[in-house]
Amino acid sequence: MAREVGNAGGSGFFMEVLPKSLQLYIIGIIVAAASTLWVLLPSIPLDSTSELTLFLVLIAIASMFPIPDPRGGFITAAAILFYVMISLYGPGTGLIVAGPGYAVGAAISRRWIPWRTLSNGAQMGLSVAAAGVAFRLGGGSLSNPDFRSLLLPLAAAVLTFQLVNNLLVAIYFNRLRGMPLIPTWLSDVKELLVSNLLSIPTAALLAILYKTAGPAVLLAYLVYLPLQRRAHVLYLQQKRIYDQAINSLVLAIDANFPQGKGHSRRVASIAAAIARQMRLSDREVETIELAALLHDVGLIGIDMSNENDTLSDLSGRFKEHTLIGAELVRELPQRGVANIVKYHHEKLDGTGYPDGLKGSEIPLGARIVAVAEVFDSRLSDESLRESPQLAEVALKQIRSEAGKSFDPRVVDALASAVMSGAIDWMSLQRVDEDSDPLRRGAAQTQ
Amino acid sequence: MTSFYSLLMQAFGIFSVLASAMLVFIHGMGRDTALLSLIGVAAGWLRFSLAPAGYLTLSPVVFFLSLLIGAPWDALVVGIVSIVLGTVVFHRSQATMREVGEESVPLLVALIAYYFAGAIISRDPSQQVLFPYLAAAIAYVGARFVVGMTSAYAREGIAPTSYLSDAGKDGVVNLALHAFIALALRHFLFDEYGYFPLVLAIVALLELYHPWKLLSEQDAILFANLAMIAQAIDVKDPYTARHSRNVARIAVRIARAMKLPESEVRKVRIGALMHDIGKIGVSTGIIRKPARLDPDEERSMRAHPVISADIIQPIELLEKTAEIVRHHHEHWDGSGYPKGLRGEEIPVGARVVLVADAFDAMTTDRPYRRGRSKQEALAVLKEHAGKQFDAGVVRALETVIDAL
Numbered sequence: 032m033a034r035e036v037g038n039a040g041g042s043g044f045f046m047e048v049l050p051k052s053l054q055l056y057i058i059g060i061i062v063a064a065a066s067t068l069w070v071l072l073p074s075i076p077l078d079s080t081s082e083l084t085l086f087l088v089l090i091a092i093a094s095m096f097p098i099p100d101p102r103g104g105f106i107t108a109a110a111i112l113f114y115v116m117i118s119l120y121g122p123g124t125g126l127i128v129a130g131p132g133y134a135v136g137a138a139i140s141r142r143w144i145p146w147r148t149l150s151n152g153a154q155m156g157l158s159v160a161a162a163g164v165a166f167r168l169g170g171g172s173l174s175n176p177d178f179r180s181l182l183l184p185l186a187a188a189v190l191t192f193q194l195v196n197n198l199l200v201a202i203y204f205n206r207l208r209g210m211p212l213i214p215t216w217l218s219d220v221k222e223l224l225v226s227n228l229l230s231i232p233t234a235a236l237l238a239i240l241y242k243t244a245g246p247a248v249l250l251a252y253l254v255y256l257p258l259q260r261r262a263h264v265l266y267l268q269q270k271r272i273y274d275q276a277i278n279s280l281v282l283a284i285d286a287n288f289p290q291g292k293g294h295s296r297r298v299a300s301i302a303a304a305i306a307r308q309m310r311l312s313d314r315e316v317e318t319i320e321l322a323a324l325l326h327d328v329g330l331i332g333i334d335m336s337n338e339n340d341t342l343s344d345l346s347g348r349f350k351e352h353t354l355i356g357a358e359l360v361r362e363l364p365q366r367g368v369a370n371i372v373k374y375h376h377e378k379l380d381g382t383g384y385p386d387g388l389k390g391s392e393i394p395l396g397a398r399i400v401a402v403a404e405v406f407d408s409r410l411s412d413e414s415l416r417e418s419p420q421l422a423e424v425a426l427k428q429i430r431s432e433a434g435k436s437f438d439p440r441v442v443d444a445l446a447s448a449v450m451s452g453a454i455d456w457m458s459l460q461r462v463d464e465d466s467d468p469l470r471r472g473a474a475q476t477q
Numbered sequence: 478m479t480s481f482y483s484l485l486m487q488a489f490g491i492f493s494v495l496a497s498a499m500l501v502f503i504h505g506m507g508r509d510t511a512l513l514s515l516i517g518v519a520a521g522w523l524r525f526s527l528a529p530a531g532y533l534t535l536s537p538v539v540f541f542l543s544l545l546i547g548a549p550w551d552a553l554v555v556g557i558v559s560i561v562l563g564t565v566v567f568h569r570s571q572a573t574m575r576e577v578g579e580e581s582v583p584l585l586v587a588l589i590a591y592y593f594a595g596a597i598i599s600r601d602p603s604q605q606v607l608f609p610y611l612a613a614a615i616a617y618v619g620a621r622f623v624v625g626m627t628s629a630y631a632r633e634g635i636a637p638t639s640y641l642s643d644a645g646k647d648g649v650v651n652l653a654l655h656a657f658i659a660l661a662l663r664h665f666l667f668d669e670y671g672y673f674p675l676v677l678a679i680v681a682l683l684e685l686y687h688p689w690k691l692l693s694e695q696d697a698i699l700f701a702n703l704a705m706i707a708q709a710i711d712v713k714d715p716y717t718a719r720h721s722r723n724v725a726r727i728a729v730r731i732a733r734a735m736k737l738p739e740s741e742v743r744k745v746r747i748g749a750l751m752h753d754i755g756k757i758g759v760s761t762g763i764i765r766k767p768a769r770l771d772p773d774e775e776r777s778m779r780a781h782p783v784i785s786a787d788i789i790q791p792i793e794l795l796e797k798t799a800e801i802v803r804h805h806h807e808h809w810d811g812s813g814y815p816k817g818l819r820g821e822e823i824p825v826g827a828r829v830v831l832v833a834d835a836f837d838a839m840t841t842d843r844p845y846r847r848g849r850s851k852q853e854a855l856a857v858l859k860e861h862a863g864k865q866f867d868a869g870v871v872r873a874l875e876t877v878i879d880a881l
Contacts (some may be wrong), residue, residue: 177672
């Protein structure tokens with residue numbers, strides 16, 4: 032589904048103060064939409080005025096209530112209506128119905144700012160028209176729907192819509208805020224493609240039902256939208272409580288630990304950056320990040336303050352924290368987390384604890400957390416704080432242990448992540464001042 | 478009660494699996510039945526929990542469809558196959574014979590209704606499909622409701638009224654919708670285009686229901702996470718290894734026996750899980766100390782309800798729970814801490830947690846004494862009812878003590 036063209040331009044943002052190149056772009060896109068409409072006009076079934084009007088109204092309504100997407104941004108439920116409409120009435124309807132409908136909905140729910148409304152409508156109209164052309168070229172038809180004649184053409188349409196719409200939005204933001212064009216485009220496409228492709232069956236079903244049961248099915252879909260919205264809102268709320276609960280726990284963990292405040296969270300950020308650098312899947316990165324966040328959870332149950340203990344008592348008890356931690360984390364439904372917590376003090380040459388595992392016997396996630404933890408400890412070391420080449424010094428120390436304590440590939444990934452700026456010590460330190468996980472998430476998406 | 482119910486349902490589950498195997502053996506499996514079973518298994522992928530008990534899948538849609546497309550006995554086969562294979566393929570960890578039983582009772586009830594209704598109006602050919610179908614659908618939804626209510630009552634002590642206002646209502650609405658959807662799919666899609674749009678429809682339904690699956694999974698993750706936090710505290714004292722979770726279990730039972738609304742039960746559950754989280758700040762030496770505490774130690778121990786509440790207060794939507802945690806050491810006669818509240822001034826959830834906490838503490842073995850029996854512990858609680866404990870809460874505990 033389509034990503035919203037955000038709330039670009041708050042109050043007082045009028046055409047005069049826009050960057051010149053954006054003004055040109057907006058005029059260009061409106062001209063392009065108008066001339067495409069001129070070309071496609073003969074193909075529009077103007078005898079179906081009442082059906083097209085229904086689509087216009089429904090698209091406007093659906094555009095008025097953007098649904099928060101669990102992965103960030105908003106979902107426009109109107110996208111499914113676009114696909115249904117172009118498969119029924121052809122590409123021209125994109126410009127004459129989808130664009131205006133979307134622009135009206137957006138203007139009602141947010142604010143009527145002439146230049147924004149016009150360019151929103153033109154962008155959306157062009158994207159939908161392009162999708163309609165792709166559907167036609169792909170041989171799409173509803174006369175005898177099957178995989179070849181409906182699903183494949185719809186997939187082509189969805190893909191085209193996605194590419195064109197994200198490109199136009201990327202150009203818009205490139206002109207407005209100077210965001211890099213191609214990277215913004217590609218990352219938006221990548222982020223939204225799956226949820227968009229998943230909407231194909233629903234769109235195909237609605238299109239078939241529209242033919243056999245009539246336009247009333249669209250109303251049924253419209254009734255579903257507020258329910259979907261409610262589920263998404265509840266989900267995000269639940270996730271926020273979860274984040275806050277994890278946050279309380281992390282504060283409690285760090286309170287037990289000499290390296291103190293922010294350690295767990297910094298290790299989590301570093302481990303996630305290393306995992307991403309090693310091109311692990313999103314799921315694995317998530318698992319490793321959670322495990323890194325909780326890697327010292329076993330310390331809560333361990334009392335290190337008894338004066339009568341000898342040093343070896345203390346270190347023996349400290350070593351137990353990996354086992355206790357793994358036991359605790361096993362409560363969670365996410366798999367793989369417990370073993371990372373258990374083995375994050377193993378060393379590559381088998382001299383670590385608790386089981387003295389060697390090399391690849393140690394889970395990759397645990398090898399990553401081990402490197403991330405030692406990197407954070409070195410950087411937090413007060414004696415090194417003043418050194419300007421702090422990260423380089425710490426990296427050198429870690430590199431000397433690569434192959435003995437640490438997995439060389441993980442150390443390499445750490446080094447590249449530091450070089451590329453994916454790990455930035457200054458911003459990591461800010462994380463512990465501001466340990467609200469929500470704001471942390473916001474900072475990442477900016 | 479619990480074990481009898483579970484046994485009955487398990488026996489019924491085994492019976493219906495055998496019965497459908499026999500049906501396949503005698504009649505063979507037609508193309509329609511095989512295809513519908515396959516679709517039914519796929520529909521079983523989507524499974525989401527209903528609060529406070531029970532769950533839904535999309536398999537009923539396919540069962541209803543097969544009632545409309547094939548012979549009624551084939552529908553039974555489709556229903557059982559999609560339940561059994563659906564859970565085995567997608568939800569192995571949760572698969573139990575009891576659930577198979579709970580899901581197949583309504584299938585059989587629906588079939589019986591179908592035959593009765595068919596026999597009544599067999600003289601009017603125009604209504605031969607629709608009327609029996611509607612009768613079967615109503616019977617199915619009704620039977621699911623009754624089974625769900627019984628299960629919730631027998632296994633978790635949820636009163637029928639609370640079940641009706643949450644899971645029961647949601648279940649009935651969704652299942653009725655499924656029956657209607659199946660009818661529409663048959664009428665508008667299957668008659669004209671065959672199986673292709675049916676598959677499409679099931680995939681689309683899975684996508685449309687997906688947000689609820691996410692929501693219910695996230696709820697499970699949240700509670701697992703809270704349980705982990707509770708466990709992290711309990712590890713400080715090996716003799717209270719599962720204390721917080723036991724207290725949560727007992728407190729939930731008591732709260733349900735007191736007929737508190739499910740929203741309140743949820744708060745009690747979270748509050749009981751979190752009640753000792755403030756002990757993070759109390760030294761392990763004090764917590765484990767078998768002897769009487771000196772005044773300093775006593776003071777730091779007494780601070781823990783306030784610390785606990787302060788820790789969970791910032792967590793949105795848990796503020797109400799924080800009140801339960803803050804006051805879980807207040808006594809009915811005002812002799813407790815931190816505020817010295819008395820009687821009804823103490824939040825009801827806190828009174829419940831106090832009793833559950835004391836009951837679990839008394840029945841657990843300690844280094845310096847063996848745990849008491851449930852009845853002995855109850856006798857002690859009764860003795861202090863009206864002084865330390867709320868007599869109403871203790872009475873509620875008495876009614877559920879056998880289930881603990």
